[in-house]
Amino acid sequence: MKDIFDNPNFGEFNLNSRIVRTGLWESQNESQKNLSADIFLRYETLAKNNVGLITTELISLYSHDRFSDYSHSINSPLFIKDFKEVTSIVHQFNVPILAQVGFVNCNVNGKQMIEVNDLTIEDIRKIQADYLVAAKKVAFAGFDGIQLSIGNNYYLSRIINPFENQRTDNYGGNTYNRVRIAIEIIKLIKKATDLHVNCRVNLYQDMEDSLEICKILAENGADSLQITKFLSPQYFRKGQSNQDMLVEFCDKVASEVSIPVILGGGMSDMNRINNLINDTSIDFVSMYRPFIRNPEFLSDWKNNKSSVSECRTCNNCYWKKSSICLINDTK
Ligand SMILES: Cc1cc2nc3c(=O)[nH]c(=O)nc-3n(C[C@H](O)[C@H](O)[C@H](O)COP(=O)(O)O)c2cc1C
Ligand code: SF4
Structure with a gap:
């Protein structure tokens, strides 16, 4: 019988639990491009409260992105210094941490908002080179791995999406060609670093094609996958039936596939997660x-003080781009 709090292997890591923390906005960082004491404290709180694996908030590949x-x-001058501090904090609690790196708009080689079908080979090489430099910085900062944001509406997910990619060269057409840019990035990173490479990847409209995308990534160097979806305001509200499709x-x-796969969200109930990991092939849930509602909730679950997150899935934190809960009531 599996349990959220048994100590599963996840690739080369042994985790404190089956729960992966996904981050998104680092709005506390708006005015000063270095990490504040609050942010260091948040990582410490997460790490010492039974999380299995942490992915950081979004780290933009480009400084002037959406x-x-x-x-x-x-590209922050303080990136390596600040994140060395973060990685050493969480490693004290034996928690591995991945840096989530992505970009939304493609502004490279002096051009703005390049559409998927207009990317030149030179543009593709520039993006790949930028990912390689980013991965080297991530490794220097002491991260255990990198998460390539190739899901949601990040730019690389648009290249993979058959409805957007109408290219007729080696980077368009069949599924392998659409995933090629990501595979080449994975290979570059693997050659230059020892980082674990996780891909955050979408369930697109076409389930068969989406499955094929995951298999191709798994067979071509990805060490783990996190499955998510194009998002709409309604998508991750309580009781949405399309959550079942993601499961x-x-x-x-x-x-x-033979690599770890993480279910990308929509869960809030310990018993439901325990049923899921026992009744399906899913072993990890992000x-x-x-965690925004209460970064310590996993300790409460483990100590039988509660078993359901008090997040109301109102999405106010998401829309305000905050990593702090905006519902002010008693917990
Ligand atoms: C309305 C909404 C939109 C989101 N959009 C994005 C997004 O564009 N990119 C991203 O990386 N995460 C996005 N997220 C966050 C994650 O996808 C997260 O995995 C998702 O909220 C499911 O996890 P949760 O149910 O545990 O919160 C969004 C979340 C919400 C609620
Ligand atoms: S603001 Fe709403 S969605 Fe965000 S953590 Fe608080 S209750 Fe949950």
Whole structure:
């Protein structure tokens, strides 16, 4: 019988639990591009309260991107210094940590907002080179791995999406070609670093094609996958039935690939998660808003003080781009 708090292996790591913390906005960072004491404290709180694996908030590959005001930047002069502090804090509690690196708008080689079908080979090489430099910085900062944001609406997910990619060269057309840019990035990172490479990848409209994407990534160097979806305001509200589709798809992926697969959110109930990990092939679940609501909730679950997150899934924190709960009531 599996349990959230048994100590599963996840690739080369042994985890304190099956729960992965996903981050998103680092709005506390808006005015000063270095990490504040609050942020260091948040990582310490997460790490000492039974999380299995941490992914950071978004780290923008490019400084002037759609969300760069609310994210960290790989180009910050203080990136390595600050994140060395973060990684050493969480490692004290034997928690591995991955740096989530992505970009939304493609502004490279002096051009702005390049559409997927207009990318030149030179542009593709520039993006790949930038990811390689980012991965080297991530390794210097002491991270255990990197998460490539190739899901949600990040730019690389748009290259993979058959509805957006109409290219006729080696980077378009069949599924392998659409995933090629990501595979080449994974290979570059593996050659230059020892980082674990996780891919945050979408369930697109076409489930068969989405499964094929996951298999191709797994067979071509990805060390683990986190399954998510294009998001709409309604998507991750309580009781949304399309959450079941994500579970169904994630179960299918986990049963067909030989690397760890993380269900990307929508869970808030310990008993439901324990049922899921015992009744399906899913072994790991990531959570985002429950940690914003209460970064210590996993300790409460483990110590039988509660078993359901008090997050109301109102999404106010998401829309305000905050990593702090905006519902002010008693916990
Ligand atoms: C309305 C909404 C939109 C989101 N959009 C994004 C996004 O564009 N990129 C991203 O990395 N995460 C996004 N997230 C966060 C994550 O996808 C997170 O995994 C998701 O909230 C599910 O986890 P949770 O149910 O534990 O919060 C969004 C979350 C919400 C609630
Ligand atoms: S603001 Fe709403 S969605 Fe965000 S953590 Fe608080 S209750 Fe949950």
